[in-house]
Amino acid sequence: MDVAAYMVELGQQARAAARDVARSSTAVRNQALLATADLLDDSREELASANHKDLENGRANGLEEAMLDRLELTPARIDTMIEGLRQVASLPDPVGEITGMTYRPSGIQVGKMRVPLGVIGIIYESRPNVTVEAASLCLKSGNATILRGGSEAIHSNQAIAACLARGLVSAGLPETAVQVVSTTDRAAVGELITMPEYVDVIVPRGGKGLIERISRDARVPVIKHLDGVCHVYIDSHADPEKALKVAVNAKTQRYGTCNTMETLLVDEEIAADILPLLAQQFAEKGVELRGCDRTRQVLEGIDQATEQDWQAEYLAPILAVRVVEGLDGAIDHIARYSSQHTESIITENYTRARRFLTEVDSSSVMVNASTRFADGFEYGLGAEIGISTDKLHARGPVGLEGLTSQKYVVFGDGHIRT
Amino acid sequence: MDVAAYMVELGQQARAAARDVARSSTAVRNQALLATADLLDDSREELASANHKDLENGRANGLEEAMLDRLELTPARIDTMIEGLRQVASLPDPVGEITGMTYRPSGIQVGKMRVPLGVIGIIYESRPNVTVEAASLCLKSGNATILRGGSEAIHSNQAIAACLARGLVSAGLPETAVQVVSTTDRAAVGELITMPEYVDVIVPRGGKGLIERISRDARVPVIKHLDGVCHVYIDSHADPEKALKVAVNAKTQRYGTCNTMETLLVDEEIAADILPLLAQQFAEKGVELRGCDRTRQVLEGIDQATEQDWQAEYLAPILAVRVVEGLDGAIDHIARYSSQHTESIITENYTRARRFLTEVDSSSVMVNASTRFADGFEYGLGAEIGISTDKLHARGPVGLEGLTSQKYVVFGDGHIRT
Numbered sequence: 001m002d003v004a005a006y007m008v009e010l011g012q013q014a015r016a017a018a019r020d021v022a023r024s025s026t027a028v029r030n031q032a033l034l035a036t037a038d039l040l041d042d043s044r045e046e047l048a049s050a051n052h053k054d055l056e057n058g059r060a061n062g063l064e065e066a067m068l069d070r071l072e073l074t075p076a077r078i079d080t081m082i083e084g085l086r087q088v089a090s091l092p093d094p095v096g097e098i099t100g101m102t103y104r105p106s107g108i109q110v111g112k113m114r115v116p117l118g119v120i121g122i123i124y125e126s127r128p129n130v131t132v133e134a135a136s137l138c139l140k141s142g143n144a145t146i147l148r149g150g151s152e153a154i155h156s157n158q159a160i161a162a163c164l165a166r167g168l169v170s171a172g173l174p175e176t177a178v179q180v181v182s183t184t185d186r187a188a189v190g191e192l193i194t195m196p197e198y199v200d201v202i203v204p205r206g207g208k209g210l211i212e213r214i215s216r217d218a219r220v221p222v223i224k225h226l227d228g229v230c231h232v233y234i235d236s237h238a239d240p241e242k243a244l245k246v247a248v249n250a251k252t253q254r255y256g257t258c259n260t261m262e263t264l265l266v267d268e269e270i271a272a273d274i275l276p277l278l279a280q281q282f283a284e285k286g287v288e289l290r291g292c293d294r295t296r297q298v299l300e301g302i303d304q305a306t307e308q309d310w311q312a313e314y315l316a317p318i319l320a321v322r323v324v325e326g327l328d329g330a331i332d333h334i335a336r337y338s339s340q341h342t343e344s345i346i347t348e349n350y351t352r353a354r355r356f357l358t359e360v361d362s363s364s365v366m367v368n369a370s371t372r373f374a375d376g377f378e379y380g381l382g383a384e385i386g387i388s389t390d391k392l393h394a395r396g397p398v399g400l401e402g403l404t405s406q407k408y409v410v411f412g413d414g415h416i417r418t
Numbered sequence: 419m420d421v422a423a424y425m426v427e428l429g430q431q432a433r434a435a436a437r438d439v440a441r442s443s444t445a446v447r448n449q450a451l452l453a454t455a456d457l458l459d460d461s462r463e464e465l466a467s468a469n470h471k472d473l474e475n476g477r478a479n480g481l482e483e484a485m486l487d488r489l490e491l492t493p494a495r496i497d498t499m500i501e502g503l504r505q506v507a508s509l510p511d512p513v514g515e516i517t518g519m520t521y522r523p524s525g526i527q528v529g530k531m532r533v534p535l536g537v538i539g540i541i542y543e544s545r546p547n548v549t550v551e552a553a554s555l556c557l558k559s560g561n562a563t564i565l566r567g568g569s570e571a572i573h574s575n576q577a578i579a580a581c582l583a584r585g586l587v588s589a590g591l592p593e594t595a596v597q598v599v600s601t602t603d604r605a606a607v608g609e610l611i612t613m614p615e616y617v618d619v620i621v622p623r624g625g626k627g628l629i630e631r632i633s634r635d636a637r638v639p640v641i642k643h644l645d646g647v648c649h650v651y652i653d654s655h656a657d658p659e660k661a662l663k664v665a666v667n668a669k670t671q672r673y674g675t676c677n678t679m680e681t682l683l684v685d686e687e688i689a690a691d692i693l694p695l696l697a698q699q700f701a702e703k704g705v706e707l708r709g710c711d712r713t714r715q716v717l718e719g720i721d722q723a724t725e726q727d728w729q730a731e732y733l734a735p736i737l738a739v740r741v742v743e744g745l746d747g748a749i750d751h752i753a754r755y756s757s758q759h760t761e762s763i764i765t766e767n768y769t770r771a772r773r774f775l776t777e778v779d780s781s782s783v784m785v786n787a788s789t790r791f792a793d794g795f796e797y798g799l800g801a802e803i804g805i806s807t808d809k810l811h812a813r814g815p816v817g818l819e820g821l822t823s824q825k826y827v828v829f830g831d832g833h834i835r836t
Contacts (some may be wrong), residue, residue: 247835358441
């Protein structure tokens with residue numbers, strides 16, 4: 001198989017389909033989403049049997065247990081996919097909104113219209129449910145999509161793709177509006193991320209290795225975040241009760257998520273008072289602490305934090321703790337080590353809260369709230385394709401709006417420039 | 419000189435200065451702009467003598483007359499730079515605006531704050547006045563800037579840079595907030611566009627060759643447009659008077675600008691009526707027409723338009739003319755040949771105007787208005803650093819807002835996620 005030629009064909013089909021999707025009505029796109037939900041519901045047997053093949057192959061190829069778990073399409077996961085499609089159908093359509101229409105001195109009327117991006121490439125790893133999630137958000141926002149899932153999920157993804165294709169056609173949209181790459185050849189990824197003429201943006205979903213590779217090699221813009229090295233800073237003017245509650249929640253509510261706190265910063269003025277209380281609660285939750293010298297003066301017996309610890313995204317019950325010289329010390333530490341994902345200050349002091357909000361340059365900055373809130377659903381976006389720590393285009397949780405662009409629209413009445 | 423080490427030093431200084439600029443008040447940034455305006459006014463002799471050196475060198479190196487003209491800092495151009503600084507100072511500050519603050523069911527309050535991008539790299543050719551224009555827009559929007567002008571303008575740019583540095587320092591800002599690259603070694607550009615750790619975005623200003631080279635080699639996002647192949651489509655339901663007025667203005671008001679019409683599309687239903695009227699007006703203005711077969715059936719004696727003509731950005735008194743099969747024919751032609759800069763439909767028909775607005779995927783789409791309006795000043799942005807035909811981040815004329823990003827801000831009161 002000529003992978004390059006195959007990918008160009010997908011690209012051309014997607015580019016053509018994107019025009020049809022972009023001008024389709026909200027009702028038509030919703031109809032395609034709801035039809036796909038029904039088709040998935042009617043195709044549970046086909047989905048299970050395709051998934052069974054992937055699981056068998058995975059076991060034969062020695063895939064580890066965690067990977068097999070992610071690969072499995074349980075009935076509950078199929079329910080979730082179906083529910084997700086219906087939820088996305090019920091969200092407001094971002095496309096076509098016109099804002100800021102004003103008259104200019106020349107007499108023309110100028111505003112901005114929200115428009116789809118065009119063709120979105122999604123590259124992901126083992127979970128087949130991402131196929132439905134990503135495709136539904138891209139379709140709802142008026143885009144065509146090319147999806148490249150993990151090779152271990154190829155049969156499951158193809159079975160899901162068949163439902164999507166039938167759903168699209170039943171609503172009068174081209175089936176090429178959502179295409180799942182049918183080859184497991186890794187060269188397909190290389191082609192997908194270097195076709196700016198056919199693909200407008202790439203959204204990778206997966207581990208840091210995958211995302212780094214894609215960002216390095218792409219010739220197409222990438223919406224991504226690499227790391228979530230999130231900080232909570234407990235200021236000397238913090239309410240200790242709120243500080244304990246938020247710090248413990250930010251670390252322990254879930255360990256494996258990108259918005260989990262990985263480093264706790266404590267103002268030197270209250271370190272001796274609050275660190276023992278924090279240590280007790282973290283000990284109860286089984287969280288290992290690693291501290292700077294000054295932390296270890298208060299909390300004897302914990303391990304020394306090294307340079308690596310300040311940079312670490314543990315995704316595990318481990319927490320780096322550092323005593324800092326007030327707000328400036330906290331902001332300096334964050335400027336140096338943060339991955340610009342999410343940081344929170346705990347304080348009752350108005351001026352310090354305001355400075356933290358202004359001076360910390362992360363995609364989410366919080367006051368007296370757990371970093372775990374950094375999430376598309378919690379922010380009211382209705383859904384989330386990912387979180388961006390880049391500054392251009394989308395930043396923070398990316399929902400439907402992040403999958404769109406804007407264009408200027410101008411109304412005249414024969415106006416000319418003089 | 420070790421160019422790589424020198425550029426890293428500039429990058430590190432810019433990154434550090436960006437923090438200071440980002441947290442500086444509106445008043446301080448305006449003060450720096452106004453002080454620079456006064457300093458330029460006081461330094462007319464130094465500017466003239468530095469510019470004289472560049473002009474002498476240029477003549478000695480055989481620079482062509484048009485280039486020497488662009489290079490020259492006449493008293494009027496110095497006036498314009500000074501006036502520009504004062505205008506930018508008077509514009510509203512985009513930084514810090516918080517929008518969309520709403521309470522979520524969890525009790526947290528979520529909104530978005532507009533923030534500077536960080537460090538902006540500007541690469542431009544001969545005109546030294548770009549140094550002031552670009553630096554002032556970047557500074558106003560809270561960013562640090564590294565500017566790399568053409569080597570032929572090095573003395574003029576250094577003289578301007580000295581005024582900027584003194585203006586910054588007089589307002590209490592670091593002089594490294596605006597840095598003009600002092601080496602003419604071309605390797606400096608290569609370094610500047612491949613330092614994502616120090617530079618957040620590149621804005622190239624110059625010819626297509628320069629911009630293509632930068633886009634191809636950059637490892638940093640680039641805000642750019644390559645071409646302005648702009649179209650006017652005269653629909654069969656057009657008011658002929660408006661059609662003539664707009665088409666002539668779009669082509670002839672200025673020939674060398676990116677928003678000038680390069681191809682005129684005419685609905686077949688009115689081609690026989692309107693083409694002779696158009697041809698007469700264009701002949702009076704000295705515009706050469708090149709037409710498709712059907713155009714040449716009406717306008718005998720004009721040259722045949724080739725595939726190259728549909729792709730051409732003439733920037734000259736030449737116009738390609740094509741007769742198309744109604745709105746669909748026009749939209750198809752535009753989808754194939756447009757550079758996605760600016761397109762305009764002339765029609766009195768509501769449904770066709772609406773379809774053109776929705777289905778044409780360009781950074782500006784107009785109804786009954788001249789493409790020449792696609793401009794930051796005309797759109798009310800106050801100023802313009804360039805026009806973007808990309809879909810991500812800024813699209814269309816880019817003013818101060820296009821030089822900023824947003825971050826999510828979250829207010830809680832000890833809120834945790836459950």
